[in-house]
Amino acid sequence: MGSKSTKSTFMGWQFVLLPSAIIVLFSFYPMIQSLILSFQSGKGNVTSFIGLNNYARLFSDPMFKQALFNTLLYLVVQVPIMLFLGLVIAYFLNMPKLRFKGFYRTAIFLPCVTSLVSYAVLFKSIFAVDGILNKMLMSIHLIDGPIAWLMDPVWARVVIIAAITWRWTGYNMIFYLSAMQNIDPSVYEAASIDGASKTRQFFSITVPMLKPIILFTAIISTNGTLQLFDEVVNITNGGPGNATMTISQYIYNLSFVYTPNFGYAATVSYAIVIMVAVLAFFQLKVGGEKK
Amino acid sequence: MNIEIHEALTQIKQKGLYTLKKWLSVLLLVSLTASLLAACGSAKSETAGGAEGSEGKSGSKKVVAWAWDPSFNGAALKIAEELYKKDHPDFQLEVVDMAKTDLEQKLNTNLAAGVKDGLPDIILVNDPNIQKYVTAYPNTFADFTDKVDYSQFSPYKVDALRIDDKIYGVPFDIGVTGMFYRTDYLEQAGFKAEDLENITWDRYIEIGKEVKEKTGKYMSTINPNDEALTSILLQSGGSWYITPDNKGNFVDNPVMAETLRVYKAISDSGIAKPVTGWSEFVGSFNSGDVATVVSGVWQVASIMDAKDQSGKWGVAPIPRLNVEGAVNASNEGGSSWFVLEGSANKDLAIDFLAKTIGGSSEFYERFLKENGGVGSYIPAFSSEAYGQESEFFGGQAIYKDFTEWSKQVPGISLGTYTQEAKDALKNELPNILNGADLKDSLFNIQRLFEQQVQ
Numbered sequence A: 001m002g003s004k005s006t007k008s009t010f011m012g013w014q015f016v017l018l019p020s021a022i023i024v025l026f027s028f029y030p031m032i033q034s035l036i037l038s039f040q041s042g043k044g045n046v047t048s049f050i051g052l053n054n055y056a057r058l059f060s061d062p063m064f065k066q067a068l069f070n071t072l073l074y075l076v077v078q079v080p081i082m083l084f085l086g087l088v089i090a091y092f093l094n095m096p097k098l099r100f101k102g103f104y105r106t107a108i109f110l111p112c113v114t115s116l117v118s119y120a121v122l123f124k125s126i127f128a129v130d131g132i133l134n135k136m137l138m139s140i141h142l143i144d145g146p147i148a149w150l151m152d153p154v155w156a157r158v159v160i161i162a163a164i165t166w167r168w169t170g171y172n173m174i175f176y177l178s179a180m181q182n183i184d185p186s187v188y189e190a191a192s193i194d195g196a197s198k199t200r201q202f203f204s205i206t207v208p209m210l211k212p213i214i215l216f217t218a219i220i221s222t223n224g225t226l227q228l229f230d231e232v233v234n235i236t237n238g239g240p241g242n243a244t245m246t247i248s249q250y251i252y253n254l255s256f257v258y259t260p261n262f263g264y265a266a267t268v269s270y271a272i273v274i275m276v277a278v279l280a281f282f283q284l285k286v287g288g289e290k291k
Numbered sequence B: 001m002n003i004e005i006h007e008a009l010t011q012i013k014q015k016g017l018y019t020l021k022k023w024l025s026v027l028l029l030v031s032l033t034a035s036l037l038a039a040c041g042s043a044k045s046e047t048a049g050g051a052e053g054s055e056g057k058s059g060s061k062k063v064v065a066w067a068w069d070p071s072f073n074g075a076a077l078k079i080a081e082e083l084y085k086k087d088h089p090d091f092q093l094e095v096v097d098m099a100k101t102d103l104e105q106k107l108n109t110n111l112a113a114g115v116k117d118g119l120p121d122i123i124l125v126n127d128p129n130i131q132k133y134v135t136a137y138p139n140t141f142a143d144f145t146d147k148v149d150y151s152q153f154s155p156y157k158v159d160a161l162r163i164d165d166k167i168y169g170v171p172f173d174i175g176v177t178g179m180f181y182r183t184d185y186l187e188q189a190g191f192k193a194e195d196l197e198n199i200t201w202d203r204y205i206e207i208g209k210e211v212k213e214k215t216g217k218y219m220s221t222i223n224p225n226d227e228a229l230t231s232i233l234l235q236s237g238g239s240w241y242i243t244p245d246n247k248g249n250f251v252d253n254p255v256m257a258e259t260l261r262v263y264k265a266i267s268d269s270g271i272a273k274p275v276t277g278w279s280e281f282v283g284s285f286n287s288g289d290v291a292t293v294v295s296g297v298w299q300v301a302s303i304m305d306a307k308d309q310s311g312k313w314g315v316a317p318i319p320r321l322n323v324e325g326a327v328n329a330s331n332e333g334g335s336s337w338f339v340l341e342g343s344a345n346k347d348l349a350i351d352f353l354a355k356t357i358g359g360s361s362e363f364y365e366r367f368l369k370e371n372g373g374v375g376s377y378i379p380a381f382s383s384e385a386y387g388q389e390s391e392f393f394g395g396q397a398i399y400k401d402f403t404e405w406s407k408q409v410p411g412i413s414l415g416t417y418t419q420e421a422k423d424a425l426k427n428e429l430p431n432i433l434n435g436a437d438l439k440d441s442l443f444n445i446q447r448l449f450e451q452q453v454q
Helices: A002-037 A053-059 A062-093 A101-113 A116-126 A132-139 A155-178 A185-193 A198-209 A213-224 A230-236 A247-257 A261-288 B002-042 B052-056 B069-084 B100-113 B127-136 B155-161 B183-188 B201-215 B228-236 B253-270 B276-287 B299-304 B346-355 B361-369 B397-405 B418-433 B438-452
Strands: A040-043 A046-049 B062-067 B092-097 B122-126 B171-182 B221-222 B272-274 B292-296 B312-315 B331-339
Touching: A040 A053, A040 A261, A040 B100, A040 B127, A053 A261, A053 B312, A062 A101, A062 A155, A062 A198, A062 A213, A062 A247, A062 A261, A062 B418, A062 B438, A101 B069, A116 A132, A116 A155, A116 A230, A155 A198, A155 A230, A185 A198, A198 A213, A198 B397, A213 A261, A230 A247, A247 A261, A247 B100, A247 B418, A261 B397, B062 B069, B062 B100, B062 B346, B069 B171, B069 B346, B069 B361, B100 B122, B100 B127, B122 B127, B122 B346, B127 B155, B127 B331, B127 B418, B155 B171, B155 B331, B171 B183, B171 B299, B171 B397, B183 B201, B201 B253, B221 B253, B221 B276, B221 B292, B228 B253, B228 B292, B228 B331, B253 B418, B253 B438, B276 B299, B292 B299, B292 B331, B299 B397, B312 B397, B331 B346, B418 B438
Parallel strands: B062 B092, B062 B122, B221 B272
Antiparallel strands: A040 A046, B122 B331, B171 B292, B171 B312, B171 B331
């Protein structure tokens, strides 16, 4: 018994060894390297160790604060809207009496297979000053002159939020839909016999039953939003001013647009890492099951 | 021993499996994010991607060049190659075409990682990046000081290449600016070609108001998220966002104050059509929405894309700022050719560039005729190619005019932190346009810039 167990443990380690080595090489090694890098500063290859100065600089860097504010704004506004929309859409698509289900499901999921850059370019042209949206609004006399959507700090953020919501709602919807199909219909049956309305059923049965999935999508979305890059770069390129710039774009600017300061860029990326960890921890604390 | 582990595991399973899972998932997520970002931040894991480049290094006399825009920069190298081959029949050149941002990113990552294998021999550098590259990556680019006769080039172009008394690279195309205008619209509003010569920006706005009133067309476009116009204005006054010693140049700079005053005046006057991107900007003049375009000479190609507008365009010098020393000429964009110091074919690459782009009138004549490219090589300016009259521009000898203006462009140092300074300005520009006190705003920009470049 003992020797057999040793053998199987050994076998197990053999299976794990190669993936572990690869993860260490391609994941942990760069992580440690970039941590070391985050203690350096300078132009390009002319760098020197400056201890924690980069981390101190973060707190007095108005550009970083602006990017952080923008990113958190997207997070706080967009993620709840998107998840709620996804949940509601999934609920409707799961109704047994709905016809053309396949068509609706495909249509709502379809944005997810579009390339990030191409849909961003499309949104940019829709919201251009003489874009289709302004033409439409003007033809139904809702506005007198064109609105410069992408030049107004508030509207530009609205456009970004609308774009990511369009792109990712279907993705989250699929998770909810598959989870809903696992809920036993008899639960609903019992609820309607007890006289619970559809709305009541949604909030008292569907939502609690989907809690683990909602938690999962919330963490994934938080993570994705904190790393938002493609949409902002392509739709507004951070503008007007720096009103829509995200942290990821700031990292990119520090490395490739400005005089390269890879050390400080690494520091900013560690700021995201810490935030993702903290947020994920709180989400698990709040959303996780009680012991 | 094993039984103990089993027991321990069962205990964990019973008691704290959930906690364990929770922590594992957090750990996994963190490591995933960190590794993704690490790749982005440290730029160490980027592959060199220079399979094309290393090919050329294998001992042969093949020179590899990286450039963007094959129909312009790539075509220029092809012309140079043909010329050089007359005397050096076994010379071989391979042009690797990639997008400008890709090229810059690849160069940055390779140099930062210290990987030399994937890099080419020759590389195209956008002028505002020159100082940045040379100071950030010392001993990486070859010194051209004695290799080319720089007195034959427009001085402002050479100034951009000079760092600490050394000149790095060969000046290439220029972006000398002009004011392209629709002759038909301006005639309708009662203005002739002479009315547009040597005017100030205030006069420009007055004309614009007339044009708007009489033709219903906008005078120009405006895009607060793009620094092209402010850059043109600053250089026409002999100033820049930063000083030659890389300090912010916002406070106590009359040219900067005047530039932003003019910018706000154009924005307030209602003569400018708001646009949000390059394609909208080009679309505005191709569809005939605007009467003038202030831009670099390379814009000729885009303007001529609207074939139905042939004969309806003219070019005048740009308006000037109302400050001491300001001229009716400026520059927008332009690039230069660099050779990498560590290249295996360094001497050959230097010789190739020096003899063609760095010293052949024939090259510049052909480049203009075949690709509409304008260089800063003065001997070529008197050639027949530069004197040709353009039917599209109503028979005006536009290149002769452009080269004439290029001699007046004030020389400035583009410095290391141009992009940082532009972004600091961009951050405050909405406030300026909304009527904030200019002095306060300039102070804010200066402070933001200093924060950025510590």
